Each structure stands twice: as structure tokens, then as C-alpha cells.
Amino acid sequence: MNSACIFKGLGFSPPAHSRNDWIGPPDKHSNLRRVIFYVPPKESPLERRLREARQEAQACDQRFWARHNCAFRQEKEEFIYSRLKAKGLEMRDETGQKATLNAEEMADFYKDFLSKNFRKHMQYNREKALFIIKLWKIHKKKVPKSLLHHGKNPTITTKIIKDLIHFCNGSVTEAGEYRNKCNFL
Incomplete structure (x- = not known):
């Protein structure tokens, strides 16, 4: 584009x-x-x-x-x-x-x-969370592992990503298959 x-x-x-x-x-x-x-x-x-x-x-x-x-x-x-x-x-x-x-x-x-419009908004929020995970997966290739984990305690970034993954995994069973091209309407 x-x-x-x-x-x-x-x-x-x-x-x-x-x-x-x-x-x-x-x-x-x-x-x-x-x-x-x-x-x-x-x-x-x-x-x-x-x-x-x-x-x-x-x-x-x-x-x-x-x-x-x-x-x-x-x-x-x-x-x-x-x-x-x-x-x-x-x-x-x-x-x-x-x-x-x-x-x-x-x-x-x-x-x-x-x-x-509750379901549309929830689907939109899930799509945004999945997008953040996608960006993180692309971006983490550039981030040193030392910034992602400090010993046994995960950093805030790792915790946020885990929470997002949990949120999105819960939504897949509820809302059906994840739609890749923003089909929330």
C-alpha cells in the first residue's frame, strides 16, 4: 500500500x-x-x-x-x-x-x-489484541531476550502479551474462527 x-x-x-x-x-x-x-x-x-x-x-x-x-x-x-x-x-x-x-x-x-453492537465491539477489541500480539511477534525478533525476561520473573511486556493471548484464546471458542481480514461487521 x-x-x-x-x-x-x-x-x-x-x-x-x-x-x-x-x-x-x-x-x-x-x-x-x-x-x-x-x-x-x-x-x-x-x-x-x-x-x-x-x-x-x-x-x-x-x-x-x-x-x-x-x-x-x-x-x-x-x-x-x-x-x-x-x-x-x-x-x-x-x-x-x-x-x-x-x-x-x-x-x-x-x-x-x-x-x-456489543458483539461487534468485543470482536473489534479481540482483533486489536491479536494485532498487538502479531506486532509483538514481529518485533520481539529484534528485542534482546534479557528485556523480555529477568531471571524467573517475566517483565510487564511478557505479562501483557500472555494476558492478551489468554484473552484472544478465550474469544476464539466464543466468537468462532479468528478472521484475519477485519471482518467484524
């Missing part, structure tokens, strides 16, 4: 001499900030795998949150419309202002939306 294509149409391009990743403005659909990943002139195969994994994760995150946010906005509008209609009100009041519901009424929508 050509990282420069990510910002096509946004009018954003980092300076040619830059040696860092660049964070762009929030995407209007996902609300996530896209990243232009720096590619070193002599990128090693390991560095390339790591960068490509990060790019793949970014693309998956963008797709998930764009779809999620679109569904959220649409369902919110439908909820507001149905509640206003039930009260005999229009979408706009007599001054032309958009009619709204109070916080208690909207709390019903938020609760229902979160409940309805």
Missing part, C-alpha cells in the same frame, strides 16, 4: 526530507487521524513487515469506525425522528431549529445502540 495515497484528496503531504511518521487530520467518517508512515531508504524486511502490519491495522480501524459511526448517526436520526413523531412533533421547531430530545431520552438510544 502506498502510504502517500492515504491522504490523497486531503491536500496533506509531509516534507520530502521527513524521517518520521506524519499524523494527518481526523477523517470525517471514522474520526481517526490517518498516518503517513515513514519508509526508510534501506528498509529491512523486518521493518517492512512491521510497517505493513501497522498500515493494515490502520486501514481496518478506518473501515470499522467509518461503518460504525455511519450506523450510529443513521440510527440516532431514526430514533430521534420516531420519538418526536410519537410526541406529535416535527424534526424542526417553528423557528427552524432542529428539534432535540432530552438527555434521559437519548440515554435510551445510547444504551440500546451499545447493547446491540
Whole structure:
């Protein structure tokens, strides 16, 4: 994937001499900030795998949150419309202002939306945890073993990875086969 294509149409391009990743403005659909990943002139195969994994994760995150946010906005509008209609009100009041519901009424929508999308969110979290494990497996090849273990006591990094593996293994039986290409919708 050509990282420069990510910002096509946004009018954003980092300076040619830059040696860092660049964070762009929030995407209007996902609300996530896209990243232009720096590619070193002599990128090693390991560095390339790591960068490509990060790019793949970014693309998956963008797709998930764009779809999620679109569904959220649409369902919110439908909820507001149905509640206003039930009260005999229009979408706009007599001054032309958009009619709204109070916080208690909207709390019903938020609760229902979160409940309805619970499995999607859990699957997304599992996918993120699996991605972290994937990155760790790629990256640990570069990390000295002395940083991963100190005597008989595992470091925080090793404990976190073990916890993530446990979390993901539990999810496989619950959610079915792990889907490699971000199919959580």
C-alpha cells in the first residue's frame, strides 16, 4: 500500500526530507487521524513487515469506525425522528431549529445502540489484541531476550502479551474462527 495515497484528496503531504511518521487530520467518517508512515531508504524486511502490519491495522480501524459511526448517526436520526413523531412533533421547531430530545431520552438510544453492537465491539477489541500480539511477534525478533525476561520473573511486556493471548484464546471458542481480514461487521 502506498502510504502517500492515504491522504490523497486531503491536500496533506509531509516534507520530502521527513524521517518520521506524519499524523494527518481526523477523517470525517471514522474520526481517526490517518498516518503517513515513514519508509526508510534501506528498509529491512523486518521493518517492512512491521510497517505493513501497522498500515493494515490502520486501514481496518478506518473501515470499522467509518461503518460504525455511519450506523450510529443513521440510527440516532431514526430514533430521534420516531420519538418526536410519537410526541406529535416535527424534526424542526417553528423557528427552524432542529428539534432535540432530552438527555434521559437519548440515554435510551445510547444504551440500546451499545447493547446491540456489543458483539461487534468485543470482536473489534479481540482483533486489536491479536494485532498487538502479531506486532509483538514481529518485533520481539529484534528485542534482546534479557528485556523480555529477568531471571524467573517475566517483565510487564511478557505479562501483557500472555494476558492478551489468554484473552484472544478465550474469544476464539466464543466468537468462532479468528478472521484475519477485519471482518467484524
